[in-house]
Amino acid sequence: xxxxxxxxxxxxxxxxxxxxxxxxxxxxxxxxxxxxxxxxxxxxxxxxxxxxxxxxxxxxxxxxxxxxxxxxxxxxxxxxxxxxxxxxxxxxxxxxxxxxxxxxxxxxxxxxxxxxxxxxxxxxxxxxxxxxxxxxxxxxxxxxxxxxxxxxxxxxxxxxxxxxxxxxxxxxxxxxxxxxxxxxxxxxxxxxxxxxxxxxxxxxxxxxxxxxxxxxxxxxxxxxxxxxxxxxxxxxxxxxxxxxxxxxxxxxxxxxxxxxxxxxxxxxxxxxxxxxxxxxxxxxxxxxxxxxxxxxxxxxx
Numbered sequence: 001x002x003x004x005x006x007x008x009x010x011x012x013x014x015x016x017x018x019x020x021x022x023x024x025x026x027x028x029x030x031x032x033x034x035x036x037x038x039x040x041x042x043x044x045x046x047x048x049x050x051x052x053x054x055x056x057x058x059x060x061x062x063x064x065x066x067x068x069x070x071x072x073x074x075x076x077x078x079x080x081x082x083x084x085x086x087x088x089x090x091x092x093x094x095x096x097x098x099x100x101x102x103x104x105x106x107x108x109x110x111x112x113x114x115x116x117x118x119x120x121x122x123x124x125x126x127x128x129x130x131x132x133x134x135x136x137x138x139x140x141x142x143x144x145x146x147x148x149x150x151x152x153x154x155x156x157x158x159x160x161x162x163x164x165x166x167x168x169x170x171x172x173x174x175x176x177x178x179x180x181x182x183x184x185x186x187x188x189x190x191x192x193x194x195x196x197x198x199x200x201x202x203x204x205x206x207x208x209x210x211x212x213x214x215x216x217x218x219x220x221x222x223x224x225x226x227x228x229x230x231x232x233x234x235x236x237x238x239x240x241x242x243x244x245x246x247x248x249x250x251x252x253x254x255x256x257x258x259x260x261x262x263x264x265x266x267x268x269x270x271x272x273x274x275x276x277x278x279x280x281x282x283x284x285x286x287x288x289x290x291x292x293x294x295x296x297x298x299x300x301x
Contacts, residue, residue: 005090009082009121014089028102032161035064035101043093054300064157070117098122140265143181145169147191147213166194185213190239196254200247205233219253249274
């Protein structure tokens with residue numbers, strides 16, 4: 001998923017990808033002020049597409065811009081239309097969309113509050129992605145790197161600067177032979193993985209960490225609603241690392257990776273065949289594909 005499709009949406013028009021004439025004086029390159037989203041599109045009908053939870057992603061995109069002090073010329077609805085336009089222009093159906101909002105050239109120094117962002121939408125063909133990634137059951141390690149504090153950083157904004165924290169934790173996990181890191185917040189409670197939310201399963205109850213340091217994940221929000229609909233309980237409260245061994249299963253949740261069972265956290269192994277997890281994973285997947293009328297509200301065509 002490294003090369004974008006040939007065409008992208010840029011400031012109101014579809015243009016060749018990379019045709020933006022950005023320079024090394026770009027403000028967001030220097031200061032990390034780039035808001036972005038990751039959105040999944042799927043085949044729909046004979047030759048169409050649909051986008052999963054597009055409205056929620058575009059609402060969070062706009063809210064992230066507000067939290068970091070930039071403004072958008074486009075409304076969430078206009079940005080949603082740009083996503084569809086990008087997919088159609090590239091003839092893509094199973095795709096990953098990356099809307100980005102950033103400040104351009106000539107704004108060295110801290111940008112003025114309310115500076116208007118430039119916006120692009122990139123598309124990536126991920127037709128082979130599901131087999132490669134979604135079948136993986138990651139091995140996690142509890143990281144010595146703390147998740148960024150909400151007292152020092154807008155942790156509810158999906159902004160590029162925050163992912164340096166994730167990268168440092170991920171590199172440490174890789175060096176120690178694990179797939180990903182599980183980060184605690186600055187008060188010692190479970191926050192999230194480097195690019196994924198996490199939740200546990202104990203009996204018929206989902207244990208979802210309630211940490212102000214974690215991004216409000218759209219996938220885990222979908223899981224919570226699905227769990228309620230299936231008759232499971234959901235406990236949304238602070239979770240400590242010491243609570244993890246009492247979980248029968250543990251899962252990660254993200255737009256790109258979907259919902260996946262975790263094999264272990266360090267020496268603690270989890271049941272990857274857990275029946276509750278299997279039902280939630282299956283239901284979420286069916287909802288993503290637009291096959292469940294109950295969740296038709298999540299599918300944007």
